[in-house]
Amino acid sequence: MAHQNIVMKKIKTLNSIVYYHVFDYINNFDFFMGIHKEEKLIKCYLSNNFAKEPLTVIDFSDPSKQIGSIPGINNSTAIRASFLAYKAVLNNDFPEILSYVSS
Numbered sequence: 001m002a003h004q005n006i007v008m009k010k011i012k013t014l015n016s017i018v019y020y021h022v023f024d025y026i027n028n029f030d031f032f033m034g035i036h037k038e039e040k041l042i043k044c045y046l047s048n049n050f051a052k053e054p055l056t057v058i059d060f061s062d063p064s065k066q067i068g069s070i071p072g073i074n075n076s077t078a079i080r081a082s083f084l085a086y087k088a089v090l091n092n093d094f095p096e097i098l099s100y101v102s103s
Contacts, residue, residue: 005025005026005080005101006023006080006099007025008023008084008099009021009097013094016036017034017036017037018035019032019033019034027074032047032048033045033081034054035085039061040059040089041057041060042060044073055072056070
């Protein structure tokens with residue numbers, strides 16, 4: 001049986017930035033992500049106050065950079081959510097819901 005581990009729900013698009021609320025149902029945790037379409041980067045936040053400094057910035061335009069740990073966010077959750085965001089950037093497709101399902 002498959003389990004929906006991570007679900008990202010789009011909350012708004014503003015100035016070429018798509019904002020998602022990320023839910024990790026396995027670890028009972030949530031955080032927020034802003035995907036900058038044109039700059040090919042994501043910013044992670046613990047709250048939906050996007051005016052605050054992000055926890056981290058991941059730059060997809062530089063393939064030599066690796067996704068490191070994000071303070072306050074489970075590593076496997078951060079990596080899976082970042083992968084979903086990266087696929088959205090590559091495909092230039094930002095649906096209402098992105099999800100990661102494990103079996």
